Amino acid sequence: MIFMAAMTEQLVTLWVLFVFTVVGNSLVLLSTRRRKRKSRMTFFVTQLALTVPRFLRRTKPLTFPPWASPPSARSHSSSRFCPQVVLLYASTYVLVSLSIDRYHAIVYPMKFLQGEKQAKVLIATAWTLSFLFSIPTLIIFGKRKLANGEVQCWALWPDDSYWTPYMTVVACLVYFIPLAIISVIYAIVIRTIWTKSKAHEIVISSCSDGKPCTRYNRGLISKAKVKAIKYSMVIVLAFICCWSPYFLFDMLDNFSLLPDTRERVYASVIIQNLPALNSAINPLVYFLFSSHVGFPCR
Template structure:
């Protein structure tokens, strides 16, 4: 979803800005707008799906219906809802000539007041409801990890070999707890930072509360691209908090290290000792 957001949303906007007017037919206009909205929905709903998957993995670790099957169901539901909620875009948008003479892919309703209910519904479906779900899920996840870590600490305190248990288990649980807390905070923070200015600006603009100045135009260009920026940030966050991506590098280092150690040991055995005169 994040990759297609970059390819479809950003690439089409770049081409559109170079051409000025929308040169393609009306059908292409509707399809592009539809796909752009689908990808914005999908990027958010896939993030919610990942949160639900993480919730089941931590809160119900012994549940049978997990793994690849559950992931496929969550992804299917996320994309299905994205395609479903984006259907009104096919009707709302189309190729039209504006008052200033430009031909653009724009909303076809007769009055701009229709933007207010439309953007309100989109704000709830794309931002407010997903944000509430993600926040509640990660709150439960963090709370569960915190409680489980305390339980493990009690078990470790009763362990016969305290030194071994504490060095291994306490360190592992502590790292997992800290990583989950940091990861959750970063995900929610990035989501809020990228989407809040977008909906806040659109709501104020629809109610005509912003002055029509050059600064408003430049701010609009930047703010309108912030939701797409969230799709660019998400893969970076997952890479930063995913140690499995570094395993191949570590394995290569370990293989080189063990090979070097074996070579040095072999050379120590077969290399003739220096004769001292």
Template structure:
């Protein structure tokens, strides 16, 4: 499975350090009562968890692409690539989160109430901060994810076309109705069913990330550049973003349950497919023998 299971760990971190605390602050009207040090620590850990969950998805996309485009190289690197990807993701997330640990502080808004926030004397620094976040936490990861899957799909399609040509030349092409089935694509592209399903899983998780997090980052950019001034939509947009991390464990659970069921029935399925292939081979052999001998008794061919 490669890196396909790792995002669950980062999803738990996002839920612990981001979603739960943000929900608590929403309940208390953003009032911060834990002091300046914990304010900085909380925002730092929250940023690390969110950024790591995003860059783990990037590494997972690259891993799935390498499994198909460079299978031998990916096999040779093995667990070394896996650990390098994990360490790199957390290192990048930590590096990107350091400025937030410096900038966040407790701000007194009157009546003895404090909030954990960033204060800039010049509003342009908000534009610099959010633009940098938009670039390194959303745009670059999304471009890398999409590029990985474009490369993966292009290789699979090329292998599929070559497999179809080879099947036609060898006289083993399937019927047009059967060829429309996804198993035909897997068969001709030369990729195992388990790898194909892991690619489907990774693509689903990445698609969910883009769908759930796009409104959040786009809203931040439009708001900081005064394109929109509406504040009420920020809360539901943030909830949608966190829903991606909540949905991921459910997706993995359904995927593994489905995969387990398929593995349980695969022996009988393989036996059935083997018997069917043997019967077709016998029929083709008998037809060819009848054509070569031109025997009139071969007009009726037994199935």
């Protein structure tokens, strides 16, 4: 009874998030397409909006009947399941690519201006890695008839003991390793911005004593770059807030460190919806920072 109630609540929540995600990201794609002057940031925003169908189709502990699951959660064969895994990896690796691009914009501004192809190379690399890491899905998953008679996409290995190493590897590739890279990159970016800002303040103060001097703005970072950094950091922060509980819960669950109680079932329902919430939040962040959208609309 608890299982069915939790499944129904999760189903309703996923459908609501699905509608908000599709509408919001469609508006983002329409907005970026209509912009006459497209920047590299616009390119990354477009790529991020294309990775929205990342509602994880977890096979345990909760499942959906084939007729009831939202379109993004339906998977009855490995060939249909694989594209969802590609988008799962891509949603993370696009953020890593965005972080690397912002790193070059702040730390190496001259090379950044001369390397317009870098953004396309980063995105191409992100999608290539996503496809490569998703190939095992075609081998591991396939159609399987469950005890309740449902036919769903399920792992075809001999027993469930394979779940622990598999999910550990996936968690590292999808979340923990990219998060470490992003954290290091933005730590360097913040330190660089702080250093350049202090250097500029020293030049200004030396020129305020009334004596003739020359001012240099080499240490000053443009407002556009700072705004882009703020946007990307908010996107990354939303990613961390939505995905951290999911992967931490998943790791504890896979290593059997959580008690089998009613609270665990309801916690699972809430936590499994957070990744879908991330896809719905990103459009809101974009329109909040976008100067091409009127303030009332934002």
